[in-house]
Amino acid sequence: MKLLDAILLALAAGFFIIGVHQTITAGIAYSYWPLMLALGMLYLFQYRKKSGKS
Numbered sequence: 001m002k003l004l005d006a007i008l009l010a011l012a013a014g015f016f017i018i019g020v021h022q023t024i025t026a027g028i029a030y031s032y033w034p035l036m037l038a039l040g041m042l043y044l045f046q047y048r049k050k051s052g053k054s
Contacts, residue, residue: 004048008044011037012037014038015035016034018034019034
């Protein structure tokens with residue numbers, strides 16, 4: 001795993017945790033953006049993994 005892949009995975013996990021916390025405290029409307037960022041980073045991580053760039 002390259003450095004960029006590790007950073008993407010760590011950021012995705014961080015944004016997911018932030019999104020879950022926001023969902024519990026404020027509701028789904030306020031947690032949409034961190035959850036979508038986490039999902040986008042996970043998709044990018046999987047794309048890089050399958051394309052052989054990592």
